[in-house]
Structures are given as C-alpha cells and as structure tokens.
Amino acid sequence: MKKHLNDAQKKEYAYYLTLVSSVLNGTEPQLPYENCNLDHIRQISNDTRMDAIFDEAVLMLSKKYSVSDKLLSYVKNNLNHWIYIDTMMKYEIESLLKCFDEGKIYNLPMKGYFLKEDYPNSFERSISDYDILFDINDIDSIKNIFKQNGYKFKKNDDQQYHFVKAPFMYIEMHRSLLKKNNKNY
Numbered sequence: 001m002k003k004h005l006n007d008a009q010k011k012e013y014a015y016y017l018t019l020v021s022s023v024l025n026g027t028e029p030q031l032p033y034e035n036c037n038l039d040h041i042r043q044i045s046n047d048t049r050m051d052a053i054f055d056e057a058v059l060m061l062s063k064k065y066s067v068s069d070k071l072l073s074y075v076k077n078n079l080n081h082w083i084y085i086d087t088m089m090k091y092e093i094e095s096l097l098k099c100f101d102e103g104k105i106y107n108l109p110m111k112g113y114f115l116k117e118d119y120p121n122s123f124e125r126s127i128s129d130y131d132i133l134f135d136i137n138d139i140d141s142i143k144n145i146f147k148q149n150g151y152k153f154k155k156n157d158d159q160q161y162h163f164v165k166a167p168f169m170y171i172e173m174h175r176s177l178l179k180k181n182n183k184n185y
Helices: 007-025 038-047 051-061 069-102 112-118 136-148
Strands: 107-110 130-134 152-156 160-165 169-174
Touching: 007 038, 007 051, 038 051, 038 069, 051 069, 069 107, 069 136, 069 169, 107 112, 112 130, 130 136, 136 152, 136 160
Parallel strands: 130 169
Antiparallel strands: 107 130, 152 160, 160 169
C-alpha cells in the first residue's frame, strides 16, 4: 500500500474499505460516490490481495448500482478463480494431514490454516503457502508422504523444509517455532 496518498486516492481507499467492511460484516455495500472509478478501486483490491472480497462487494453492489459489464464479468471470473484455488488447496492440505495422522506423524498446522476459517468465506483470505510444525525425527517419513502425494522437495535450511506441487501448493514444514539463536528459544 502507498505511504502517501493524494485526496482522490484517500477517497478511493476509504470507499474501498467500506466495501471490504460490508462483505466481512454481511451488510449492504454503500453506493459509490460521484465519479467513483471502480476500476481504480479494483486495482487497490489486487494490490492488497483482497480481490475476492472486492469481487463479492461488486456483485452485491450490482444489484442496486449499474456496474460495467466488463467489471462485472471480471469479478465473476476472478471470484470463481479464488473459490477454485481455495477448494483445491483445502483438499490438498486435508489429504496431507490425514496421511500424517495415519502415519502417526506429529504435526501442527499453523497460521493461515486456521485464520482462513475466521473469514465469512475461506476463499476471502488468500494464502500462498501452508506452514506446519513437525518433529525432525519424522523427516524421512514426511518426505515419503509428500512424494507419494505428488510433491517435490524444493529445499531446506536449519529451520524448515519446503515442498511444492504444481500449480499452486507450497508447504513449509517447520522444525520449531523459533530459531535456536533466538533468545526465546
């Protein structure tokens, strides 16, 4: 997000936040102000990675306000895209967690895995990866499970192991919550 906004940009961001708020609170969106450029606001939503929420707001708004056919088509396609990715990512992570449980492998999903469920719709929170805490003694079994499920081992460092699966799965397996040199370790 920009650090310094001119008055027109402040107005766009303020209206954008009212749209986001309406979706998250389940209220009717406020009609756009005079000469509002929804395409500029769409760009703000893309820049802030909340485009699925903006898409929902535009669909709600289109019931009372004339939204351009081009924008309406864009938001419908984009929203379907995010729903598809969310559904596939949810399927993938649940499949892996089930394999870990069946193999009696200690694991603890973290951050985005739980935060997604705090949104009215899980697809509203886009994530780029999943983070899972694990016991380093299980690394050989973990690598085997990932391989059996079509993942490739990408790299590791002293803190985490990275696994990927095309087109969009990225999983970081964390050995610990803190690095050993952290004073709170």
